[in-house]
Amino acid sequence: MAAQSLSAQDLSVFVSHRDGGIASMELAVDGIRCAGCMQAIEKGLGREPAILGARVNLALKRVSVEWREALLRPEAVVEKLAALGFKAYPFVPERQEDGAAAEEKRLLRGVGVAGFAAMNIMLLSVSVWSGNSGDIDPATRDFFHWLSALIALPTAAYAGRPFFESALRALKAGAVNMDVPITIGVVLALAMSVAETWNHGHHAYFDGVVMLLFFLLIGRYLDQLMRRRTRDLAGNLAALKAETATRLGADGSWISVPIAAIAAGDQVLVRPGERVSVDGLVLTGRSELDQSLVTGETSPAAVGVGERVHAGTLNLTGALTVRVEAAGQGTLLDEIDRLMSQAVGSRSRYVRLSDRAARLYAPVVHTLSAATFLGWLLIGGADWPVALMIAVTVLIITCPCALGLAIPAVQVVAASALFRRRIMLKEGDALERLAEADIAVFDKTGTLTLPEPDILNPDALPSERRAEIGALAAASHHPLAQALSRALGSPSARTDVHEERGQGLSTTQHGEETRLGSVGFCGAEAEAVPVLAAHPGASLIAYRRGAYRTVLALGQKLRPEAQETLRALRAAGLEIAILSGDRPEAVAPIADELGVSFVRAGLLPGDKLELLDGMAAKGRKVLMVGDGLNDAPALAGAHVSISPVSATHLAQAAADIVFLGDGLKPVADALAIARKARRLMLENLWFAVLYNAVAVPIAMAGLATPLVAAAAMSGSSLVVTINALRARNSAAGPEASA
Amino acid sequence: MNIIVILFPLALGLGLIGLGAFFWCMRSGQFADLEGSAWRILQDDDEA
Numbered sequence: 001m002a003a004q005s006l007s008a009q010d011l012s013v014f015v016s017h018r019d020g021g022i023a024s025m026e027l028a029v030d031g032i033r034c035a036g037c038m039q040a041i042e043k044g045l046g047r048e049p050a051i052l053g054a055r056v057n058l059a060l061k062r063v064s065v066e067w068r069e070a071l072l073r074p075e076a077v078v079e080k081l082a083a084l085g086f087k088a089y090p091f092v093p094e095r096q097e098d099g100a101a102a103e104e105k106r107l108l109r110g111v112g113v114a115g116f117a118a119m120n121i122m123l124l125s126v127s128v129w130s131g132n133s134g135d136i137d138p139a140t141r142d143f144f145h146w147l148s149a150l151i152a153l154p155t156a157a158y159a160g161r162p163f164f165e166s167a168l169r170a171l172k173a174g175a176v177n178m179d180v181p182i183t184i185g186v187v188l189a190l191a192m193s194v195a196e197t198w199n200h201g202h203h204a205y206f207d208g209v210v211m212l213l214f215f216l217l218i219g220r221y222l223d224q225l226m227r228r229r230t231r232d233l234a235g236n237l238a239a240l241k242a243e244t245a246t247r248l249g250a251d252g253s254w255i256s257v258p259i260a261a262i263a264a265g266d267q268v269l270v271r272p273g274e275r276v277s278v279d280g281l282v283l284t285g286r287s288e289l290d291q292s293l294v295t296g297e298t299s300p301a302a303v304g305v306g307e308r309v310h311a312g313t314l315n316l317t318g319a320l321t322v323r324v325e326a327a328g329q330g331t332l333l334d335e336i337d338r339l340m341s342q343a344v345g346s347r348s349r350y351v352r353l354s355d356r357a358a359r360l361y362a363p364v365v366h367t368l369s370a371a372t373f374l375g376w377l378l379i380g381g382a383d384w385p386v387a388l389m390i391a392v393t394v395l396i397i398t399c400p401c402a403l404g405l406a407i408p409a410v411q412v413v414a415a416s417a418l419f420r421r422r423i424m425l426k427e428g429d430a431l432e433r434l435a436e437a438d439i440a441v442f443d444k445t446g447t448l449t450l451p452e453p454d455i456l457n458p459d460a461l462p463s464e465r466r467a468e469i470g471a472l473a474a475a476s477h478h479p480l481a482q483a484l485s486r487a488l489g490s491p492s493a494r495t496d497v498h499e500e501r502g503q504g505l506s507t508t509q510h511g512e513e514t515r516l517g518s519v520g521f522c523g524a525e526a527e528a529v530p531v532l533a534a535h536p537g538a539s540l541i542a543y544r545r546g547a548y549r550t551v552l553a554l555g556q557k558l559r560p561e562a563q564e565t566l567r568a569l570r571a572a573g574l575e576i577a578i579l580s581g582d583r584p585e586a587v588a589p590i591a592d593e594l595g596v597s598f599v600r601a602g603l604l605p606g607d608k609l610e611l612l613d614g615m616a617a618k619g620r621k622v623l624m625v626g627d628g629l630n631d632a633p634a635l636a637g638a639h640v641s642i643s644p645v646s647a648t649h650l651a652q653a654a655a656d657i658v659f660l661g662d663g664l665k666p667v668a669d670a671l672a673i674a675r676k677a678r679r680l681m682l683e684n685l686w687f688a689v690l691y692n693a694v695a696v697p698i699a700m701a702g703l704a705t706p707l708v709a710a711a712a713m714s715g716s717s718l719v720v721t722i723n724a725l726r727a728r729n730s731a732a733g734p735e736a737s738a
Numbered sequence: 739m740n741i742i743v744i745l746f747p748l749a750l751g752l753g754l755i756g757l758g759a760f761f762w763c764m765r766s767g768q769f770a771d772l773e774g775s776a777w778r779i780l781q782d783d784d785e786a
Contacts, residue, residue, distance in 0.1 A: 038778070058773040059772055116754070116756065116757040119753060120749065147746065
C-alpha cells in the first residue's frame, strides 16, 4: 500500500548533499534476503549512469546510494529499486546511532590493542614459565619482565579506560558495579607485578592482566554490538512503516510526503477513509472520526473547524485540512499519554541477570581477598608484600571474564538466531524477560487476526463478478469498500459511479442498474439473514445487479499459524488470555475457534493495563502481544511485549520485540529461543561459580602461579563461549525460508 | 642470547603490523557488514 504512494512523494528531506553536486541517501530495503538480492540491487542501480555508487549492507538490510544531484531526483532511486523488485524506504540516520557507533569503534580498537599485547606478552611469559622450571638466567627473566611491563602498562592505560571510567562513575554516584573490582584488580596486579620485577621476583602478572582486559573487552563489545544492532533495526522498522501525509506545498499544490518531512505549522489534507497521521487543529472541513483504535469508543465523533484531531484516528465522511501541531511522535490523546507514563514504571524495575550476578560477585570477591591478606599476615605469618601478592592473585583468578562473557555471548548468538526467523529484538534484556513469561495475553484485532478485513464467505462471490465488484468498491473512500477492493486485489476504480454518502455506490451497466453498499441500499435483507447467522460480528456489504443479489461478509481472518502457535505456547506451560477492545460478540467466535476460555472484551486501554497490573500483582509474568494504539499502554506495562510489524507506530515503539510477516508463529519461536538462551546464560553463570569454587581455594592457599591464572582464565572463557554457540541450533523449528 | 635482540623487535614489529592492519580494516568500514562480505566474494563481476 505504501509503494504506490511513494512514487508521488517528495523525498528531498532524506537526501544529504556533498561537495561536487553529489547527493546520497540511506534506504531501508524490504526483501533483501540473500547474496543474489544484494547483487541485483548493486548491479541494477549501477547500470544507471547518474548513480555513482550503491552499496548494500546485508546485515542491516540497508542500501546507501550516491548520485549526481543534477541528473536524478531521489524519487527516481526509489522507483529504480521498485523496478528491480524491492520496496525501499528512505530514512534519516539518527544522531544517537553515531554516538553508539563511536563507542563500538572504541571498544573494537581496545580489543585489537589488548589482543596484540596479550599475544606478545604471552610469548615472553611462556619463556619465563618454562625457564622458571629450568635454569633461566635471572637477568634474562628480569629483562623479559621489564619488556612485558613496557607492553602491558600502556595497553592497560589505553584498553582499560572503559572499565576505569565506568568504575569512577559508579563510585562517584556512591554505587559499586562490576567494573570496580575489575579496576581494583587490574591496578593492584600491575603495581604488584612492577614491584616484583623491581625486586627480581619469579612471578609477574602482566600477561594475566592484559588477557583479562582482552576477554572482558570482547564481552563488552558483543554487548554494545547487540545494543546498536537492535537500535538500527528499530530504525529500519520505523522507516518501513512509511507513513505518509498530504501536505500543502508553497505553490498551493498538494503533495504526498513522508511523515518525517512534516513539521509543526504545515497544512495537511486528510481525505475521507484515510487515517489521520498527525496531531493538529482542523482549519477547514467537517467530518466524523472513528476513534476506536485510540479510545475503544466505537461510535464516530463529529469534528469541525477549530477542533483537535489526533494521529491514529480514522477520517470517515468528509475531507479535512489540518494545521499540524506535532508530527512523527505525536502528542497523543491525553488518555493514552497518561496511561503510558503510568505503565513504564514496572519494566524499569527489572534487574538484568548480569547485574544480579555482579551485585553478588563484588562483595564476595573483595571479602575473600581481604580475608586472604589478613589470614596470611596474621595466621600464616607471612610478610605483608607476600600476603598482598597472594591476595591480588585471588582478585585476578576470580576473574570475572567468564562472567563478563557468559551473558553477552549468548545474547548475540540468540539474537541472530531470532533475526534469521524475522524476529527483531528492540531491548537487550527482552530475551531474559520473555523466558520468564507464564501467561500470554493477546489482543484480538490485528494480532490474532490479520489487520486487513477479508471476505469470510468467498462462495457468495461468483468468480465472474469479482472484477466488477472490485472496480466498484475501489471507487469509494468508505473503509469497508476499500477493504473489499484490497481483498479483491486492488483493481483500478470505475469512474462513472454515483456515491450516496453512508449508503453505497450505484452505476449503470448495459442498461442495468448496479449497486454496492449497505444491505438496505441494495434491498438484500433476505439474503443477509443466513450470512449474518453464519458470521456473527462480521460487517456486511451487499451487491445488486438487476434481479441478482448477494451479500458478502467482511471480517477478520485468523493469522496463519495462530492455532499451532497457541498450542506451542500452551505446551510451554503458558496460560492464554484474550483482552480485546472489540464487542463481546465479535471476540467470542475467535476465542471459541482458538479454544481460549480466559476472554475479556469491550475493554478500554486503561482496563487492559489494569488487568495486566492485577496479574502482575499476583506474581504473574505477562507476555503481551498487541498491535493497536489502544494496546500501547499494555505493551509498555507488561513484563515483556511483542508486536507484529503491521502494528501502529506507538505500539511498536512500546514493544520489546517486533516480528515480520503475517504468521503468528514467531511468537512461539521467540519464546523457545528465549528460554533456551536463558538456560544457557544460567549454565554459564553456574559454570563460572564452579570454576571459582575450584580456583579460589588454590589461589588462597598461595599455590596459584601466573601460569595457573592464565590457563584458568582462557579455559573458562572458551568453555563459556562454546556453550553460548549452542543457542544457534535452537529448538524453535526451521528458520524462515530464504 | 644475542638472537633475542633481533627476534623480539621482529616479533613486536610483526604484531604491530597486524594491529595496524586491523585498525585500517576498521577505518575502511570492513566490519560494518559482516554478512554481505561473505557473499560478495562469490559474485562474478566480469560483466561489470
